Amino acid sequence: MxxxxxxxxxxxxxxxxxxxxxxxxxxxxxxxxxxxxxxxxxxxxxxxxxxxxxxxxxxxxxxxxxxxxxxxxxxxxxxxxxxxxxxxxxxxxxxxxxxxxxxxxxxxxxxxxxxxxxxxxxxxxxxxxxxxxxxxxxxxxxxxxxxxxGLKSRTQKKVPVFLTRDEALRLVQAVSQYHHKQKRRHQHWYEYRDRALILLLLNTGMRVSELIGLNLNSIQRDGDTLRVIIFGKGGKERMLKLNRPAADGLQQYLVHRPQTEIKPNHEEALLLNKNRSRISRKAVGDVIRKYAREANLPPKAASISPHKLRHTLATLLLSNGENLRVVQEILGHSSIQTTQIYTHVINAEKDSALDRLGDGI
Incomplete structure (x- = not known):
């Protein structure tokens, strides 16, 4: 070249x-x-x-x-x-x-x-x-x-795979479980990173490309409130408030985040890998899968990926009755039609609930 x-x-x-x-x-x-x-x-x-x-x-x-x-x-x-x-x-x-x-x-x-x-x-x-x-x-x-x-292939709209609220909680708890088994004297800094990483994905539903692109100045503090500035597809920017678990997890990570021996041009990266450079997409996926195994999630959830945590947030928000337009803005979808796929998930859950009710009649 x-x-x-x-x-x-x-x-x-x-x-x-x-x-x-x-x-x-x-x-x-x-x-x-x-x-x-x-x-x-x-x-x-x-x-x-x-x-x-x-x-x-x-x-x-x-x-x-x-x-x-x-x-x-x-x-x-x-x-x-x-x-x-x-x-x-x-x-x-x-x-x-x-x-x-x-x-x-x-x-x-x-x-x-x-x-x-x-x-x-x-x-x-x-x-x-x-x-x-x-x-x-x-x-x-x-x-x-x-x-x-060419022959048109049949379109199959798959219902997005997501975690239930209980499964999401187990995934977060798996971080402590995994590192406790290592029997270290002190908690390693990337235990704090992994917990913050998972909580950020579950709290904001950001894409993995958006997560790895975060810098230290992407986090804005307003009193006790933390907000994250996310640069999404097409250069679109959105700012989201971090809920208490995510804010606490992130602040704990920032206290323990390495301050020295960071690779050149990576000093501003929010999330670092073990070599002290900006974390990669693959590394984020590896982190999620490691703790999914530790949490002993069911087969549907065991192959969870960062993007499926995005599905999880969307599904939980809509299950709580949140407005579709609000969910669209949180996820950074340019079209509300993209967000509407999650209403199919909610409907499928309702159908399953009614089917189970009929089993006992």
Whole structure:
């Protein structure tokens, strides 16, 4: 890769992916950056395009030769999963000289192609080809032809998975249970971090990308009240009050949060990992799953993810009779239709309750 990265606003590993794309595709990413799309959104597009262009290369095809038939072959190829190669930077210390050297290694892993994953890849390519037609790079949009000729898959609206109030409480309590079993003399700072992390997700319903993007100055204090400023999708900002458990958990973490040996450029990050740099999406997921196992949650909840804690907050709010518009604003949904999916959850719960009542008659 050139000495100058594709964009200084993007992580180095994403720059290394984008720089391999055709020039017109790189222009598409510059447009995304200008439109203030989130780093995670840009990264998702980069991963999807890399999968597509790597496959095109194996077929000896070019961008301007893509048609509906070729797209159909590509989506068939990844239908049941695919291998993805990622590049990871490792820093190794020479045992003799002590010199630290950076090396990039390739790691290949198999990925399941979920329903949402399939939808995202279609949406990614749809956006790309629309842009290329609009920019007059291509005369026709092969995705339109593909979607017109293909059989429409049945839409299955899944009811979001969420925790009950009791299960959410058990998840929070699992933090203390887990660390108590470690039989340490003193509580480690990341025990406070993990509790604060879970309480923040349950209290605000923020997306994991919003959580890991929080800085120390994202927390605003007004007397005894703490509020968090969240930057959501499309650069939209919202401010939410932290309830007492979340505020207490966060303040305890801030007291114990490391103040020294924090990695350069990570000093302002609110949530740190064990290496004292900004916590990652994967690390947040690992934290949630660890305590879900410790809490011995039922099968439905055992595979809980950060996003399912978002579902949990929405469901509990609506169960308490909160206004749909208020829930929309708390979650940062741009459309109330997105929020309305949680009313289906409430209705499903009502149906189950009536069914159970009928069992005894």
């Amino acid at each position: 050139a000495d100058i990265p594709f964009s200084r606003r993007l992580p180095e590993n994403i720059n290394r992916i984008i720089i391999r794309f055709p020039e017109d595709v790189r222009e598409f990413f510059l447009e995304m950056i200008s439109a203030d799309r989130s780093k995670q959104t840009i990264a998702n597009y980069a991963y999807d395009f890399a999968l597509f262009f790597d496959w095109l290369e194996t077929k000896g095809a070019t961008l301007d030769s893509v048609d509906a038939h070729l797209l159909k072959r590509f989506f068939r190829h990844i239908e049941n999963g695919y291998e993805r190669t990622t590049r990871v930077k490792l820093i190794k210390k020479d045992s003799v000289t002590g010199e630290r050297k950076e090396t990039w290694v390739e790691r290949t892993h198999f990925r399941e192609n979920s329903r949402s994953g399939k939808q995202r890849k279609r949406a990614s390519l749809r956006s790309l080809f629309r842009y290329l037609v609009k920019s007059r790079v291509l005369e026709r949009d092969p995705m339109e032809e593909y979607e017109d000729t």
